[in-house]
Amino acid sequence: MLPIKKKPVQEFRTLEEIRQRKDELIDQIQEDNTKFTGLWNQTFIKREGNTKSDYISGLIANSVTAIDIFLVVRKLMKNYKGIFGKSSSKKKKH
Numbered sequence: 001m002l003p004i005k006k007k008p009v010q011e012f013r014t015l016e017e018i019r020q021r022k023d024e025l026i027d028q029i030q031e032d033n034t035k036f037t038g039l040w041n042q043t044f045i046k047r048e049g050n051t052k053s054d055y056i057s058g059l060i061a062n063s064v065t066a067i068d069i070f071l072v073v074r075k076l077m078k079n080y081k082g083i084f085g086k087s088s089s090k091k092k093k094h
Contacts, residue, residue: 012018 010021012021
């Protein structure tokens with residue numbers, strides 16, 4: 001477990017000190033927001049250099065992944081019916 005670092009408690013004695021701290025916090029929030037926005041935009045940037053072969057290989061890779069997930073879920077549903085809310089044996093009433 002990581003140690004928890006406690007920040008020193010700052011005591012404010014005047015209204016001017018509170019306003020000064022508020023301005024500091026606003027500046028920090030704006031800097032963090034700028035960094036976050038930059039990282040967010042980098043994450044979802046559209047790459048222009050993609051060729052048709054890159055597109056097709058990505059499509060195939062995604063298709064194989066989807067098929068693999070489908071088969072795993074199907075196998076899990078078959079082997080562990082009770083977990084997913086289905087009874088293990090179906091009884092018919094006569």
